[in-house]
Amino acid sequence: MNEIKTNRQTYKPIIKKAANHIVLTVLAFIFLIPFLGMVITSLKPETEVLLLPIRIFGSRLAMENYQRAWTFFPFGQFLFNSVFIALCTSLVAVITSSMSGYAFSRLHFRGRDLLFTMYLGTLMIPQQVTVIPLFIIMRRFGWYDTYAAMVFPVGFTAFGTFLMRQFLLTIPYEIEDAARIDGCGAVESFIRIILPMAKSSIATLLIFTFINSWKSFLWPLIITGSDRVKTLPLGIYMFNGQYGTDWSGLMSAASIAIIPSFLVFILFQKYLVKGITMTGLGGR
Amino acid sequence: MQLGKNQRNMLTAVGFLSPNIIGFMLFTAIPVVQSLIISLYDWPTFGERKFIGLQNYIDLFTKDPLFPKVMGNTSIYVFCYVALNIVLALAMALWLTNIQRGEKLYRSVFFLPQVTPIVATGMIWKWLFLPKYGIINNFLGIFGVPDINWLGTTGTAMSAIIIMSVWQGFGYNMIIFIAGLYAIPESQIEAARIDGAGKWQVFIKIKFPLISPSIFFAIVMTVISSFQVFDQTMIMTAGGPANATNTLVLYLYNNAFTYLKMGYAAAMAWVLFAIIMIFTLLQMRLQKDFVTYE
Numbered sequence: 168m169n170e171i172k173t174n175r176q177t178y179k180p181i182i183k184k185a186a187n188h189i190v191l192t193v194l195a196f197i198f199l200i201p202f203l204g205m206v207i208t209s210l211k212p213e214t215e216v217l218l219l220p221i222r223i224f225g226s227r228l229a230m231e232n233y234q235r236a237w238t239f240f241p242f243g244q245f246l247f248n249s250v251f252i253a254l255c256t257s258l259v260a261v262i263t264s265s266m267s268g269y270a271f272s273r274l275h276f277r278g279r280d281l282l283f284t285m286y287l288g289t290l291m292i293p294q295q296v297t298v299i300p301l302f303i304i305m306r307r308f309g310w311y312d313t314y315a316a317m318v319f320p321v322g323f324t325a326f327g328t329f330l331m332r333q334f335l336l337t338i339p340y341e342i343e344d345a346a347r348i349d350g351c352g353a354v355e356s357f358i359r360i361i362l363p364m365a366k367s368s369i370a371t372l373l374i375f376t377f378i379n380s381w382k383s384f385l386w387p388l389i390i391t392g393s394d395r396v397k398t399l400p401l402g403i404y405m406f407n408g409q410y411g412t413d414w415s416g417l418m419s420a421a422s423i424a425i426i427p428s429f430l431v432f433i434l435f436q437k438y439l440v441k442g443i444t445m446t447g448l449g450g451r
Numbered sequence: 452m453q454l455g456k457n458q459r460n461m462l463t464a465v466g467f468l469s470p471n472i473i474g475f476m477l478f479t480a481i482p483v484v485q486s487l488i489i490s491l492y493d494w495p496t497f498g499e500r501k502f503i504g505l506q507n508y509i510d511l512f513t514k515d516p517l518f519p520k521v522m523g524n525t526s527i528y529v530f531c532y533v534a535l536n537i538v539l540a541l542a543m544a545l546w547l548t549n550i551q552r553g554e555k556l557y558r559s560v561f562f563l564p565q566v567t568p569i570v571a572t573g574m575i576w577k578w579l580f581l582p583k584y585g586i587i588n589n590f591l592g593i594f595g596v597p598d599i600n601w602l603g604t605t606g607t608a609m610s611a612i613i614i615m616s617v618w619q620g621f622g623y624n625m626i627i628f629i630a631g632l633y634a635i636p637e638s639q640i641e642a643a644r645i646d647g648a649g650k651w652q653v654f655i656k657i658k659f660p661l662i663s664p665s666i667f668f669a670i671v672m673t674v675i676s677s678f679q680v681f682d683q684t685m686i687m688t689a690g691g692p693a694n695a696t697n698t699l700v701l702y703l704y705n706n707a708f709t710y711l712k713m714g715y716a717a718a719m720a721w722v723l724f725a726i727i728m729i730f731t732l733l734q735m736r737l738q739k740d741f742v743t744y745e
Contacts, residue, residue, distance in 0.1 A: 198618070200579075219589075263471040267468050270464045276463075293720070293724060295723055299707050300717075304481075319474065322474070323474025378566050403574060421572075424567075425571050428568070439566075
């Protein structure tokens with residue numbers, strides 16, 4: 168009995184392992200077909216996109232699709248806006264959330280926990296509840312169709328505060344206490360001790376906010392009118408309406424919108440995964 | 452030096468909190484209250500506003516034939532999407548935590564759509580679902596399946612949206628489950644194996660109970676977020692055909708920004724909010740029973 172078992176154990180796992188990897192690789196490939204199809208179609212000549220039977224590759228590399236996507240709409244401007252707005256939003260989120268996260272985790276003041284519970288409560292408010300009044304408020308501020316409207320209402324987040332607080336709670340108090348005894352004030356200790364230690368959670372919040380802003384559709388759709396502050400998702404949406412059948416042009420636009428998020432993901436995956444497992448909330 | 456310790460602490464706290472609190476008041480607290488007020492008004496984007504009490508809510512549930520339809524569509528979407536998402540995420544997490552090597556690479560692949568704009572992936576899927584020329588129909592054609600106009604037929608449009616959404620979203624919960632599975636002490640699984648438990652028994656008796664809190668949390672969070680589905684339906688079908696894929700937030704958007712009925716749309720937002728609140732409370736209530744380890 169024992170002998171059979173050891174015999175089995177020697178090569179069965181190897182075959183099983185190989186089979187696992189083959190099946191998983193095939194699944195992963197099928198899973199990626201939408202992205203592969205996007206890139207391939209974006210490089211096909213426009214006239215060859217809708218041909219039967221389907222041919223995987225076009226007769227030549229049709230870079231003019233990208234040119235078309237680039238010039239039909241001010242894509243350069245949209246790309247800049249997407250990057251600029253995502254960066255500003257992340258910056259606002261990181262600055263304000265790390266400050267409030269610090270107060271909620273390491274300062275002692277009356278009403279702290281009550282206030283924090285209120286903050287937590289607002290996490291469940293769906294964006295759609297605030298979107299209508301925000302639209303009205305933004306117009307009253309004269310912020311309709313401005314960068315400010317794209318950045319500020321999104322940058323101040325209860326989620327960011329929650330994330331930073333959770334992380335800052337894990338920093339041992341002794342480290343800060345030692346500095347405080349040496350006469351270091353709260354501000355100084357925050358900047359010189361806490362922030363450097365919180366680098367990885369700051370990175371996490373930064374990535375979350377960046378990607379969310381990059382993906383965002385509903386709010387930009389509502390709050391922009393002209394091409395001045397529009398972002399890439401809106402460009403693709405416009406493409407959809409007006410050039411619905413120009414699939415190769417559209418796929419070029421989609422590639423321009425998707426590939427940067429791949430890069431951000433590949434470079435900062437570690438932080439994203441950390442944020443997800445820590446909170447289970449961000450970026451849903 | 453004249454300030455007491457408490458006052459000094461308070462002052463420091465105010466300094467640290469005020470940027471976030473001001474933004475929070477301005478962009479969350481005040482709008483929430485305001486949206487409740489707007490929902491009690493006949494509030495056209497332009498023109499005269501009139502207080503009408505609960506009339507918007509009454510109209511939603513008694514006069515508007517589209518609202519029940521939209522709620523029905525949204526419920527079907529939520530149910531199917533959440534079920535498929537959780538099952539797939541859990542299955543993949545169990546599989547990937549078992550292969551020892553290369554887990555990270557596969558995990559990245561399945562998570563990838565999560566970081567991309569749904570507007571872009573929605574367009575790609577519209578192209579995949581194309582009648583006659585689409586990859587999906589051509590693939591199914593090999594098996595003799597007749598050509599389907601996925602997004603243009605009332606019977607299939609919602610299924611197509613759900614398929615696309617599961618592809619887009621299940622990687623998120625997969626990551627949560629993988630983390631949960633890795634947190635299970637190896638010794639427990641080993642002990643069960645020694646006692647003669649097979650793979651399936653290890654899952655039912657050890658793994659599942661231990662990660663049930665994260666499964667439960669993931670279900671509730673996914674329900675909450677999928678009630679807010681908008682990008683896919685807006686991009687791929689605009690709610691059509693014949694409102695077959697018109698969902699709550701899409702209908703809300705159209706009421707507020709196409710028909711310019713802000714009050715009516717705000718009432719709809721509060722219905723959504725109420726639904727989400729129920730699920731949140733449910734989560735807090737049941738969490739106590741579900742948490743089997745800490």
